[in-house]
Amino acid sequence: MKTPKRQEPAKVVLQARDVSWDWSGLPLRWIPGEPFASHLINVMHLLLPEGERWFVKVFSEALPLIKDDQLREEVIGFIGQEGMHASAHQGVQDYFSAHDLDTSTYVHEIEHVFGRLLDDRGLSGRRAEEWLIERLALVAGIEHLTAFLGNWVLNSPALDAAGADARMLDLLRWHGAEEVEHRAVAYDVYMHLDGRYSRRVRTYLVAVGYLGWLWIRGVRALMKADPGLGKKDKPRWRDLFRTKRRGTTPGYWDLISMSWRYLRPGYHPSHEGSTSQAVAYLATSPAALAAEQHGEA
Amino acid sequence: MSPAELVAVPDEPALGLAFRATARLVAVYERISAVSGRFRPEVVAVDRDLPAVVHSVRREADGVVGLELRPRDREHFPAWEPGCHLDLVLPSGAMRQYSLTGDPADLTSYRIAVRRIPGGGGGSIEAHGLAVGDAVVLRGPRNAFPFIEAPGYLFVAGGIGITPILPMIREAVARGDDWAFVYTGRSVTTMPFLAEVERLATEHPGRVYLRPDDLCGLPNAEDILAAAPPAATVYACGPPAMVDAIRAAVPSERVGSLHHERFSALPVRGGEPFTVRLHRSGRTVEVAGDETVLTALRREIPAIAYSCQQGFCGTCPVEVLAGTPIHRDRCLTDQQREHRLAVCVSRAEDELVLDL
Ligand SMILES: [Fe+2]
Ligand SMILES: [Fe+2]
Numbered sequence: 001m002k003t004p005k006r007q008e009p010a011k012v013v014l015q016a017r018d019v020s021w022d023w024s025g026l027p028l029r030w031i032p033g034e035p036f037a038s039h040l041i042n043v044m045h046l047l048l049p050e051g052e053r054w055f056v057k058v059f060s061e062a063l064p065l066i067k068d069d070q071l072r073e074e075v076i077g078f079i080g081q082e083g084m085h086a087s088a089h090q091g092v093q094d095y096f097s098a099h100d101l102d103t104s105t106y107v108h109e110i111e112h113v114f115g116r117l118l119d120d121r122g123l124s125g126r127r128a129e130e131w132l133i134e135r136l137a138l139v140a141g142i143e144h145l146t147a148f149l150g151n152w153v154l155n156s157p158a159l160d161a162a163g164a165d166a167r168m169l170d171l172l173r174w175h176g177a178e179e180v181e182h183r184a185v186a187y188d189v190y191m192h193l194d195g196r197y198s199r200r201v202r203t204y205l206v207a208v209g210y211l212g213w214l215w216i217r218g219v220r221a222l223m224k225a226d227p228g229l230g231k232k233d234k235p236r237w238r239d240l241f242r243t244k245r246r247g248t249t250p251g252y253w254d255l256i257s258m259s260w261r262y263l264r265p266g267y268h269p270s271h272e273g274s275t276s277q278a279v280a281y282l283a284t285s286p287a288a289l290a291a292e293q294h295g296e297a
Numbered sequence: 298m299s300p301a302e303l304v305a306v307p308d309e310p311a312l313g314l315a316f317r318a319t320a321r322l323v324a325v326y327e328r329i330s331a332v333s334g335r336f337r338p339e340v341v342a343v344d345r346d347l348p349a350v351v352h353s354v355r356r357e358a359d360g361v362v363g364l365e366l367r368p369r370d371r372e373h374f375p376a377w378e379p380g381c382h383l384d385l386v387l388p389s390g391a392m393r394q395y396s397l398t399g400d401p402a403d404l405t406s407y408r409i410a411v412r413r414i415p416g417g418g419g420g421s422i423e424a425h426g427l428a429v430g431d432a433v434v435l436r437g438p439r440n441a442f443p444f445i446e447a448p449g450y451l452f453v454a455g456g457i458g459i460t461p462i463l464p465m466i467r468e469a470v471a472r473g474d475d476w477a478f479v480y481t482g483r484s485v486t487t488m489p490f491l492a493e494v495e496r497l498a499t500e501h502p503g504r505v506y507l508r509p510d511d512l513c514g515l516p517n518a519e520d521i522l523a524a525a526p527p528a529a530t531v532y533a534c535g536p537p538a539m540v541d542a543i544r545a546a547v548p549s550e551r552v553g554s555l556h557h558e559r560f561s562a563l564p565v566r567g568g569e570p571f572t573v574r575l576h577r578s579g580r581t582v583e584v585a586g587d588e589t590v591l592t593a594l595r596r597e598i599p600a601i602a603y604s605c606q607q608g609f610c611g612t613c614p615v616e617v618l619a620g621t622p623i624h625r626d627r628c629l630t631d632q633q634r635e636h637r638l639a640v641c642v643s644r645a646e647d648e649l650v651l652d653l
Contacts, residue, residue: 009378013441015559018609018627056612060602068343069436072600080604083611112312117323130334131327194337202333206326276445283530283554292544 009275014077014182016084019174019287021167023095028226030165035229036239037248043218045092046103047110052086054114058135062189071192078185081178088171106221133193134203140190141204141262142211144269147183148258150176151273154281158247174285177278183269197265204262347374347435351427352406357489360413361457362425365406366435373404379464380442383407385424386434393420396461397438407435410489412457442558444468449475449526451552453543455535456482459490461558462534466497475526477504481535484511518546525551533557562606565589571645575653576618590640598653608642615640620649
């Protein structure tokens with residue numbers, strides 16, 4: 001007789017994977033017949049290279065503040081994973097730029113946000129430290145969203161059924177699996193360095209609210225820039241109802257209930273997604289397997 | 298095109314009104330964070346060291362000792378899962394990592410097994426010198442080899458690689474999973490925990506395959522994988538050549554995926570020692586022939602940022618002010634290499650000056 005489901009590994013050692021993809025022949029709308037869902041996800045290729053490099057900077061600067069060797073090790077693994085996410089999405093962005101999808105205005109806005117507005121602002125001393133911790137708390141909020149999205153993409157067979165590009169699905173699921181793998185790190189750093197509920201709520205609302213606004217801007221920019229789409233092909237709010245029904249994107253309710261979970265006082269990221277599932281995907285991801293082969297060679 | 302146009306930097310595209318408004322909001326927001334920070338609780342340091350004592354020492358095979366470690370300052374060690382390993386800090390300060398091989402349900406002690414590696418940096422030889430009552434410090438446990446749900450398992454161990462595999466097999470047995478186990482080694486006298494493996498073989502006929510090289514010849518991946526139950530996941534631990542051979546043969550008809558322990562830092566071989574000067578602090582650091590620049594720098598700057606330790610993730614590069622670097626990274630462009638160095642893998646011909 002089989003006993004019930006095996007216990008989840010509590011935590012796994014985080015290590016970056018040296019993945020890469022050849023994007024030649026990738027359609028801009030890589031979910032056939034789904035310009036909205038394709039571009040909603042494509043926003044990541046514009047937003048994340050800058051965004052995740054900023055995570056790396058913020059967490060690298062935080063290392064001296066962390067007074068817990070185990071947590072410091074986890075942050076070191078986290079930084080490398082986020083750095084690889086940034087360069088993987090950058091690869092798609094570069095491919096898009098080379099294939100008549102001009103998004104330079106939007107990318108410039110993103111660079112301005114992460115490179116100027118949210119940099120160290122020339123502060124020093126106590127002010128600099130507080131601003132660093134504020135930004136760590138913002139990342140903890142964003143990491144809840146990325147864990148949610150990672151869990152979603154690992155459990156979205158509708159994308160395969162819709163005939164989405166296999167390489168893009170591998171990139172999204174490799175990234176999603178690593179997001180699930182490291183989902184507790186930013187939160188645990190926040191709890192170690194501050195931990196107050198009020199600041200957690202405040203930073204979550206700011207981070208996810210602002211990111212949502214940037215995301216909407218991104219979909220508009222992409223659909224406008226896509227040379228294969230006409231003037232009438234604009235994103236509409238109701239598109240998300242349709243793609244949610246089809247299973248090619250999460251829906252409004254998923255986003256609301258996800259936020260509700262983070263804002264509850266008893267929240268811990270371990271409840272969002274499954275480490276086993278992430279580990280299982282990474283053991284079969286074509287890009288992760290190729291990375292191992294050339295890592296050992 | 299006139300020369301002026303050639304050198305002109307293209308204007309940055311103008312940012313919309315929305316972003317100019319955000320700039321002001323962020324300035325206000327930063328002030329709020331400063332005020333909020335005044336009431337921030339003190340950061341509490343967390344001590345992760347586990348003081349332990351050697352409770353028993355047992356010879357498990359030629360050149361392998363099993364150590365049972367008990368806590369010195371508490372009743373129970375932290376919980377662990379099959380696949381977890383520990384840092385063992387030896388009396389000399391040398392640190393080595395070993396897989397936990399005992400029973401996760403019994404937290405009054407941890408069990409590890411150590412193979413003597415002559416010339417392996419001395420850690421294993423020192424560990425072999427440990428006697429009952431000796432004090433050591435442990436750190437961890439942590440899991441770089443997670444054991445997860447699957448329809449069936451093929452466990453493969455080579456020699457001392459059996460240490461993380463044994464707790465996995467015990468769990469699979471306890472849960473009634475479908476499993477098989479292939480145990481390889483140079484000869485039976487060098488294969489630890491043979492008595493337990495033989496007991497498993499008697500209690501679970503047809504599931505355990507003992508393959509010492511001196512009797513069965515060198516194992517190949519096809520032979521090993523042939524033992525797998527249908528739709529199995531492989532958990533392998535052993536010599537790199539064995540794991541590589543299995544990796545090359547997976548997925549196969551019977552086997553879906555391979556899980557093995559992942560190590561980040563690879564040993565440094567054939568390196569020359571050199572000196573690194575830190576420009577900002579004015580200090581110097583000696584890099585030994587068998588260590589990376591990063592390892593040496595961490596003695597001086599414990600919180601230095603790095604990650605993959607294999608030269609690809611791009612976290613660790615620092616500015617080079619003088620010296621002749623030997624680049625071994627996979628993350629910097631030729632242009633970046635002119636003034637940056639990935640300290641986790643790259644080295645130098647002679648003295649190096651870094652902007653640290
Ligand atoms: Fe990421
Ligand atoms: Fe992340």
